[in-house]
Amino acid sequence: MVGIVGSADERQRLRFDEFSESYALFVGRASKKIDKVGLLAIYSKVVCNRFALKDGNQNIIGVGLYPNLCRIGHSCRPTGAVVFHERTAIVVPTRSKSFPSPLDWSLISRSYPDVDPISAIETRKDKLKSEYFIDCHCELCEDAAANETMEAFACSKSSCLGRVAIVDGAFVCGKCGKEFDENARNQAYQSLQRIDSLFDPEYSQRSLKDQLHCILDCMHFTQTILHKYNIKRLTVLKAAYDGCVLEKRPKEAINFGRQSLEIYRHYLDEFDPFLAAFTLNLATTYMHAGELDTASQLMHSIIDRCEHIYAKQSEALNYIDPSFEEVLAKLSLGDMGL
Incomplete structure (x- = not known):
């Protein structure tokens, strides 16, 4: 394990000073002479090497240290x-069913907790x-092309499927070279503002029905403006999917879930646990x-895929064990209260 003490900036050190003072007060006067650099070294080792503990749906429920796995490097x-x-x-492979043999640890990488690989490059780098x-x-x-796609707009030329990026203040399609006019630029900025407004603290105070109405309105406004693989588009699609599921509108949920799955498949590898979990979720929505x-x-x-990722005895396979045909049969008979 390596604790990168020297990389801590002034803000991080001030924050840690506050923590160490609180720690000293908590454990007693004798600990006020603690070695702050040494404590920071321990802290940084934990931060840099911790693993997210996740349930079968890939929700983070805690963190843990696994010394033998700390040799695995990070990659987005x-x-x-x-x-x-x-x-x-x-550790399971995400690109194929098995790692190359003989095993080469330098070729194995993982993403860090709380760092979403499907996020803007600036967001990832700042977090890391x-x-x-x-x-x-x-x-x-x-990968400049991949990062550009994550934040790209759709070309205003209907026959072109290229992605539009902001180059020196201009919105230019990388495929046909067409630039956005003033109206298209304004719509692009408005689409981003509308999406950001969905995460305003006041927005979360609204009823679920009102939130879903705003999400669907935003989805309608941005659908022809954002590139099909734009990650902000994914944010809105996923919010629309979750909202429709909670509001028990499965037919609409399927539409948004299917589009979300297409984007996840574009960015995630075949055996990625999150991709498997979301696919399971969507399958149950089809059932409902x-x-x-x-379904x-x-x-x-x-x-x-899931047996490979989670092992046959995992609770994550409850939905897809060999008897799931019985579940489908019950659904068709209305035996599950739908």
Whole structure:
């Protein structure tokens, strides 16, 4: 383990000074002479090497230290993921069913907790710098095209499927070279403002029905402005999907879930645990909508994948065990209160 003490900036050191003073007051006067640099070294080792503890749906429920796994480096486009079988942490490949043999640890990487690989490069780098004390130069961070796509707009030329990026203040399509006119630029800025407004603290105080109305309105306004793989578009789609599920509107939820899944598949590898979890979620939504054939196809398509990721005994497989046909049969008979 390596604690990168020297990389802590002044703000981080001040924050840690406050913590160490509080720690000294808590444990007693004798500890007021603690070695702050030494304590920071320990702290940074924990920060840089911690693993997110996740449940079967890939929700973070805590953090832990696993010394043998700390040799795995970070990447925003990782080749592996850490999953948990009960209390055991296991590294599984995300790009294929197995790692190359013989095993080369230098080729195995993972993403860090709380650093979403499907986020803007500035967001990822700032998070990694402030939380993990590193300047990331991984495969994804060096992939200019991928990072541009994440924040791209759709070309205003209907026959062109190119992505529009902001170049020296101008909105230019990388495929056909067409520039946005003033009206298109204004719509682009408005679309971003509308999406950002969905995360305003006051917005969360509204009723679920009102929130969903705003989300769907935003979705309608931005659908022809943002590129199909724009991550802000994914944010709105996922919010619309979750809202429709909570409001028990499965038919509409399916539409947004299907589009979300397409974007997840674009950015995540085939055996990524989050992709498997979301696919399972969408399959159950299809079941609740009564589209049993599609639900069955989705579930069958990921049985092997989920067994590979989570192991056959995992609770994550409850929805897709061999008896799930019985669940589908019950749904078709209305035995599950739908």
